[in-house]
Amino acid sequence: MPKYVYFFGGGKADGNESMKNLLGGKGANLAEMAGHPGLRLPVPPGFTITTEVCTYYYANKRKYPPELKAQLEKTLGMVEKIMGKKFGDLSDPLLLSVRSGARRSMPGMMDTVLNIGLNDTTIVGLIQKTQNPRFAYDAYRRLVMMYADVVMEKAEGIEPKGGKGIRKVLDERLGEVKREKGYTYDTDLTADDLKSLVAEFKEIVKDRLGKPFPEDPMMQLWGGVGAVFQSWNGKRAIEYRRIERIPDEWGTAVNVQSMVFGNMGDDSATGVAFTRNPGTGENQFYGEYLVNAQGEDVVAGIRTPAPINEYSKNDQSKHLPALEHLMPENYKKLYAMQRSLEKHYHDMQDIEFTIEKGTLYMLQCRVGKRNGVAAVRMASEMYKERLIDAPTAVRRVQPSQLVELLLPMIDPVAELAKTSIAKGLPAGPGGATGKAVFSSEDAVAWAQRGEKVILVREETSPEDVDGMHKAQAILTSKGGMTSHAALVARGWGKCCIVGCGDMEIAHDNKSFKTKSGVVVREGDWISLNGTKGVVYEGSLTLVDVDIEHNAAYMDFMKLVDKIRVLKVRTNADTPADTRKAVTFGAEGIGLFRTEHMFYGEGSEKPLFLLRKMIMSKTKEEREVALNELYPFVKNDIKATMEALDGYPVTVRLLDPPLHEFVPHSPDKMAALAQELQVDVEELKKRAENLKENNPMLGHRGVRLGVTYGEVTAMQIRAILEAAGELIKEGKKANPEIMIPVTCTVEELINQKKIVDKVYPEACAAVGLKKIPFLYGTMIEIPRAALTANRMAEVAEFFSYGTNDLTQMGFGFSRDDIGGFLPDYLNNKILPADPFQTIDQEGIGELIKIGIQRGRATRPQLKVGICGEHGGDPESVKFCHRAGMSYVSCSPFRVPIARLAAAHAALEEIAAAEKPAKRKPAKKIEAKKPAVKKPAPKKPVAKKTAPKKKSPKKGKKR
Ligand code: ADP
Ligand code: MG
Ligand code: MG
Secondary structure (H helix, E strand, O other), X not given: OOOOEEEEEOXXXXXXXXHHHHHHHHHHHXXXXXXXXXXXXXXXXXXXXXXXXXXXXXXXXXXXXXXXXXXXXXHHHHHHHHHOOEXXXXXXXXXXXXXXXXXXXXXXXXXXXXXXXXXXXXXXXXXXXXXXXXXXXXXXXXXXXXXXXXXXXXXXXXOOHHHOOHHHHHHHHHHHHHHHHOOOOHHHOOHHHHHHHHHHHHHHHHHHHOOOOOOOHHHHHHHHHHHHHHHOOOHHHHHHHHXXXXXXXXXXXXXXXXXXXXXXXXXXXXXXXXXXXXXXXXXXXXXXXXXXXXXXXXXXXXXXXXXXXXXXOOOOOOOOOOHHHHOHHHHHHHHHHHHHHHHHHOOOEEEEEEEEOOEEEEEEEEEOOOOHHHHHHHHHHHHHOOOOOHHHHHHOOOHHHHXXXXXXXXXXXHHHOOOOOEEOEEEEOOEEEXXXXXXXXXXXXXXXXXXXXXXXXXXXXXXXXXXXXXXOEEEEOOOOOOOHHHHHHXXXXXXXXXXOOOEEEOOOOOEEEEOOOOEEEOOOEEEEEOOOOEEEEOOOOEEOOOHHHOHHHHHHHHHHHHHOOOEEEEEOXXXXXXXXXXXXXOOOEEEEEHHHHHOOOOOHHHHHHHHHHHHOOOHHHHHHHHHHHHHHHHHHHHHHHHHHOOOEEEEEOOOOOHHHHOOOOHHHHHHHHHHHOOOHHHHHHHHHHHOOOOHHHOOOOHHHHHHOHHHHHHHHHHHHHHHHHHHHOOOOOEEEEEEOOOOOHHHHHHHHHHHHHHHHHHXXXXXXXXXXXXXXXXXXXXXXXXOHHHHHHHOOEEEEOHHHHHHHHHOOOOOOHHHOHHHHHHOOOOOOOOOOOOOOOOHHHHHHHHHHHHHHHOOOOEEEEOOHHHHOHHHHXXXXXXXXXXXXXXXXXXXXXXXXXXXXXXXXXXHHHOOOOOOOOOOOOOOOXXXXXXXXXXXXXXXXXXXXXXXOOOOOO
């Protein structure tokens, strides 16, 4: 008989941590905490209904497997025995919570119902037993509220009238009573207040939802269970799964657990904590709690939560008593438990606890979400503490998370000059600037129009996730560091400020006013410093961060570099970009575009000379212009090559169609005409002649070199002499000459003749016997990939230009894809934008064929990629698997590519080990920080160049 119900409690558990697929994350961890001999923490007993029941439920017209009822009742009996109470008992009723729990935690996505089992008769027993009517009625009104919301409204798919859900209606009624009575806090409500509220609530529920609140405890329980399963297919849950890419098939488990009460008076409390600071990664116990509160009060931001210890104090909570002082004994116990949990799980844990009349209970633990900054610091420090080994540390950080460490902060100088308008809690670091919007719908709509927005709310709820996702940053006036907004922002690594009590949002939800009287209206620019929790008016400049001084990052990247096999280069055209890329860890330039020197700052003179060359009529005229242009080209290449200190530099010869450089303004035309001693009309005619119908497929790349051999010759001379001069000066240089837009080996042979002619002249010119260089080509036309065996007869290296390869492989214009791509994505015709992530099925196949055929001719062939894809984590992994030697990407993406390359190496090792051993239980063995050398590379990779010593360190490939 299939087992659908798993018990936990009293030092025992049917399940354990490795059973997440079956028990969900929460259920598996409850079992582990309760039953593992090394933990046996005080977890209120309960049971988990498996995800298989969820699957069954949806496969069988929302019916349960027939065995479920008996199994549930039997296990409930075990719980009752441990608790010494019976569910539905009139004198001492057992109360239960019904909690959802998917495999991966979906914070705030699924709903929990507390205090199940209370009704008008059992409450009498509860009051007698506890001698605390206020508590009992507080529990009861919460049950009615949660049950009506979760089970009777949301799970039933009822669209609330006027958009106002039952919870909100009841909440407002509660607020009214507080106002009528002149109370500030929920805790001011008396037993009588609550008693009449319960009665009122029930009336409202019946009235609005058309059904009475069920009194029968068993009906309540099954209603709760069903609601959890229903909520798996609720709108919010589906939305979250889309964003987080959680498969719909996983389903959720249901946890039923005996209640413990943090709302039994001043010796009771409930809280949320992290074994390390999830915002900074610092190894400090961090958390918040509320005295005399239940369940989600801490997260919901109803009262300002108090700090669990001195370390956790912030501006909003510094006056509140810390748990470590208020309940020192229990704090000590809690502290010890969180330590043992972290040691047990080898990772930062996010825990929920409740203290009932002085007794501490653990209600949840899970691997805590963290932002990128914290992820890097934790990985690096846990490795040092020998809590985890190097591969584990490296796997703990997602490549995309590194963006947070590299992406802009508010310019500190600009910030000094500004006075902040409000201050809140720093829930998500980094800087952001955008226009204020006050609803999730607006955030989505404005962002779709291409506006940068910051979502401003009192607090956020799961309904807001879409808008939160689209916004640059999130700002809330309420809520603490564990509020919904903070948790979600932390998960995404988004700039976020919460609990900004200095601002009050207007009733019409179109503006906010700060304490100092500043009014910010919808559409006004604001800027946030999420690291400090400070808000500014206007749009402040954002600047880059100083990554080299982040010790944790530097240590972490050392681990990354030990593991990865693929080299990482950068696409850079200036010494400044190059130096930046080198600080980010670039090991050379994969794409230096010569034409760059004709754009932007300082390009006036060379551009003029280039134009002169282009507009020349005869070879002689052109050579005059080229000779004038030569020193500019040489110096440009030399400066960048010098910045690389011996790392290879792939210099691509002139690529764009010449017409792109033709001047348009009359005075530029006139100056050029004078220089060339022709009249303007004649010049215009020459320009006209350069026009093409389809310039991207026209006279460009190597085709220019074929027509104008002297242009190639000048560039080759510039490259070789730049290298030669550097060597002469005692420096290092390793140029790689790259011919663009080739489709046949004959083009390479044609240009190689020019190289062979220029080379001895260059050597003589600088006075060297030889100058090191490689001769190779960009592979960006499908024909070149298919004839790679021939191309490699001449080319010593290939660099995949995947932008054009994708364009020509798909026949999609890079510049016009915006017109139809959304339709392709919406209709699932394409899984992703192929210009962002390599299309492995098609373009990837061309790449693999090219590598195989190329290396069949030349086993040493060096292969890289220089398209935009070189910095996309999935594409980087593909490049590793395809056996490339390196990837090249923009400077900012270099660290991301390094980490993605390390992940690719680890995945390869894992895939190789899989069939051998299958032991899912323990992820990692502690105290084994030794760096695992990657497994020997597969055959394709082995054939790669035996590596000329790279300047810093020699490595494979
Ligand atoms: P989420 O998935 O949103 O974290 P939980 O199932 O953890 O939802 O429930 C939310 C809150 O309800 C918990 O933080 C906890 O404080 C409270 N809670 C759940 N079960 C119990 C219980 N058996 N006793 C006391 N409080 C509970
Ligand atoms: Mg919840
Ligand atoms: Mg929880």
